[in-house]
Amino acid sequence: MTGSNRHYVLAAGGTGGHLLPAFALATELERRGHHVALITDARGEQIPGRPDFLTTHVLPAGRFGKNPLKWFTGARAVLQGRKMALRLYESFAPSAVVGFGGYPSLPALLASSSAGIPSVLHEQNAVLGRVNRLLAGRVQAIATAYPEIERLKDKHRAKVALVGNPVRAPVLGLREEEFPPLGEEGLLRVLVTGGSQGARILSEVVPDGLAMLPPAVRQRLQVTQQCRAEDLDAVRERYRTHDIPAELGTYFEDMATRLGDAHLFIGRAGASTIAELTAVGRPAILIPLPIATDDHQAANTREMTRAGGARMIRQERFGAKELAKQIMALADNPEGLVKAAHAAWNCGRPDAVGDLADLVEGFGGADMMDVIRVGANNARGASQGVRAGQNAARERGK
Template sequence: MSIPRHYVLAAGGTGGHMVPAAALAAELMRRGHHVALVSDERGVRFPGLFDGVQAHVLPAGRLSGGPLGWLRAGRKMLAGRSMAIELYRSFKPAAVIGFGGYPAFPALAAAFKLKIPTIVHEQNAVLGRVNRLVAGRVDAIATSYAEVERLKPAHERKVHLIGNPVRDAVLELRDRPYPELDEDGIFRVLVTGGSQGASILSDVVPDGLALLPPHFRARLQVTHQARPEDIDGVRQRYAEHGIPAEIATYLPDLPERLAWAHVVIARAGASTIAELTAAGRPAILVPLPSATDDHQTANAREITLAGGARTIAQGAFTAQELAKQMQKLGLEPQALANAAVRAKQCGRPRAAAALADLVEHIDAPSLLDRDAPRPLAVPA
């Protein structure tokens, strides 16, 4: 049993930052520690992720909008740092762990001021803006991929290959078999654009599935997560094509839907990739082209090269291309099962435990030895 300590987790309010932070929070609390969350208004209201965790909203501006925007952002960040300093003086954290996003910056800046140990976790295959800003000052950098772009060579000796923590409900899927699929059986497709949805998937997927050969199309059963503004149009198009489909703006039971799916059509956000590789589900990935530093394309690279997914650039993502890739994946059940195995081989199921180990030992020099590169690498 670890000695109970206090830890602060700081993350921007999107699912890509909040999901791994929630997984770490759950692991630390299982070990008897106390956890506080620092985020923005979106993050503290994220449904179902941080039950039982005290949450604090800190002001944090985005570095955009030219000189005036930068000035406003700087003022907000200074105010956020002051609020974080007050929080730390009462909560007394043993370490502060940042997960990226602008709300993490004032929390980390306050930790630097008070000389509290710090870690950042990078979910993507490209080091994010806030993590780049603080990389030189933090004590450790936990990564999700063996190769991370925009990471300076000078910082590589503080890097620990951890993986991207996922929720317990997703991790449990790793022990469940890939759903059986015979030539006449139902073929289940999950379509998800992440926490914000993706209009391009709503525009293309119904028509692409409609182009499949009749014997394949007749077997389809689809669950499609869509933006609120797209949902009526998506429902109508599936109905016109005669494809059974359940349409929703939010899937609270996403882990169970993932367990049910034979193939997933999705964006390539960090949490999506982590969940696909944890569960072992083949995918057709359409990276968001406007993602900062094109990090979704980088995220998709490992699972695609391993044979667990097919990646289609958004500019090439047409109904015809989707139908072609679906047939390559889905017409041979054994090929699909093999792709599921390859996807699972890319997973790092101990990510939450490994990150918690690093957090607990942040003061132990043996784990932070600058002469031992990547000392906590976790095998897939």
Template structure:
């Protein structure tokens, strides 16, 4: 076992940031290290992710709202930076790792000021705002995709492709076969909008499933994660259409839901894509059009091009289009099984290990050859950044 070292992980309070941070925390703890988390109120209360981990809430401001908003954000960032420096004085981290989101910013600024080595992890196929702000100063940039938009090629020497870490329970699904699709047997559909839910799925999916051939529709067993304001209407709609469905605002057993799902209908958030590719589950993806820099559309490109998913733009996501895509996939078990295998081929199951390897190198020269993580390049062999 390596000697105990201290690391601080800083992440915004959404699932897309918190899940990979939790996976890294678990891997570092297995290696005998101590970890502290800094986040916002949402992040430190995320269910089941950071049990037993020292947590801290730092004030952080969103750089929006014009001059008045910027002034308020600046004050919060400075206050958060001061609190982070006090934490570093007592906890003495050997490195600080940011996972994006505004709460990560003051923690990284404090690390720069204190001369502590830093790294950032980008979950999406487009470099996020906070990560763009700090990319120049951090010691390492870990990516989840071989091609990352908004990542300047001049940072190529410190970029490492590691993938997006997922929970152990999801990663374990790689060792379980894709569920057998029996003729006239149950066909299980998982509908999820990610940690924030998605109203469009609640509005479109029930009507889309109702347009399937009667014999197919009767085989359906749906688990649907819905927003609290949508769940009653969606439940009533499924009942009206005589489609077997269970609905919840939160699915604490997501790994088990993925294990039995034949098809997933979902947004294209970073954690969703990482879990689909880790488990090997085919999907119909509806990227969130308002996502910053349209990063969900970029996230969906790799798995879609590989044949593991079909992507439908939200303005084209109608009951008719959903039913058409469902029939193309669901009525051909061979095609669906092949799509599951192609989704699995896109997975990077060693992401937590490779990210932990990278983190452990901080404080000295970081070279890809030392940690076995390939540099992402384009077809021409050059860094694949925009």
């Protein structure tokens, strides 16, 4: 508890990748005694997991694709959203506005900039997103999830504070548990996911890749795989043909427990996935989504693969033989998997949500109504806010 209740506005795009970190920060700020509001779009309003206390404001955001004919419509929506955000700020009087990327954060941050309200960006990926690139020059701090961020201009690096990506409490609770025992005769549990709806290429490649492992390894396999509903029967038949025990489903409610039990993960390289793997300390074979904007999933794998906690396979090279090869490079013996698990664990940033909250609290240190609205004060607040967040992060690490 900080001793003074303040108001904060969080703005996030309409996908779980942007909104789940916002939900985590909202929960932490509310726990510290602050009042929090959310700005998003119609899609974001439907994302599950929003805390009950979090008041949501749906604003038009506009989207800017490759078709110039649609830019006018997008710009008009952004201006309308900015006007609505300004009205919200007049009544809610936030001490700071925090943007998590995605188009809905654009009008919210443009409004905070014009109103002289300190602003913070949080970037979940290892490549600064399009909207965050547009806003980087207007904000007072940029919180990052990785030590190396592509598409970030040198002149903005002084604003950066490394905090990480917030992780779900059930997953974070597994961080201090030991890596599951894995003897020469024990089961080798493999968890395979491809996002909320699964991924067809994983369904096509993984069963055949696991079948190509040496018999001593293959006969110990126990697989849990998330698949698309239309792929379930075909994948089940593949595993039956290969005589590999596998539990398949389109969704697993107890995914945190399954991650805790797993010895090896195979799947995509989204920011939330990497954050959870490194929080728990699980070795991984990562296949970045090739259509991800700016190839950011491949960039997300950099820290974990360099540390030895994961192997990355580009989708164009992702075949059964290559998968088996990379699994054996990571898991040729129990000691190899344990070493890789430790390397992944060392990349984790379990204090991400607390460090992000510390950074945000560095702005608006005065009472709620004494919001910084003068340009000169904003510059001073930026340096104080970044330093406060960085100092708090160091203290939490002691």
